[in-house]
Amino acid sequence: MKTKRFIVSAAIGSVIYFILGFLMYGVLLTHLYPSGENDNIFLVFLGCMFVAILLAYVIVKKLNVVSKRAGARIGGIIAGLYAASSNFFMYSSQVEVLYLNILTDILVSIFMGAVTGLVIALVNKKML
Numbered sequence: 001m002k003t004k005r006f007i008v009s010a011a012i013g014s015v016i017y018f019i020l021g022f023l024m025y026g027v028l029l030t031h032l033y034p035s036g037e038n039d040n041i042f043l044v045f046l047g048c049m050f051v052a053i054l055l056a057y058v059i060v061k062k063l064n065v066v067s068k069r070a071g072a073r074i075g076g077i078i079a080g081l082y083a084a085s086s087n088f089f090m091y092s093s094q095v096e097v098l099y100l101n102i103l104t105d106i107l108v109s110i111f112m113g114a115v116t117g118l119v120i121a122l123v124n125k126k127m128l
Contacts, residue, residue: 005127009120013052020112066125075117076110083109
């Protein structure tokens with residue numbers, strides 16, 4: 001039964017994370033990561049899916065979280081740490097480091113992870 005909750009939570013979390021990413025990066029913060037003609041939306045969705053799988057694994061499989069607050073907290077922490085790591089690696093080879101972009105991306109990721117973690121915890125609770 002836990003596996004079913006994990007799969008459903010990860011699937012719903014993937015969609016939520018993808019939609020939030022579109023709204024944040026595709027609508028509100030287009031200057032951070034401008035769209036190009038070579039954008040591959042499928043790979044963007046896969047990236048969202050794997051973040052949601054990580055969140056669902058921790059929230060559902062390992063901790064069995066059903067509280068909205070705990071789900072949001074765990075999601076925000078994991079997504080923020082992941083974003084910090086990714087940004088530091090990405091900018092490590094750049095000549096110009098845009099610290100405001102790094103901070104903005106980390107904060108946006110914390111928000112997106114918190115919302116996704118909250119939803120995953122709610123799905124986990126509903127499926128008990």
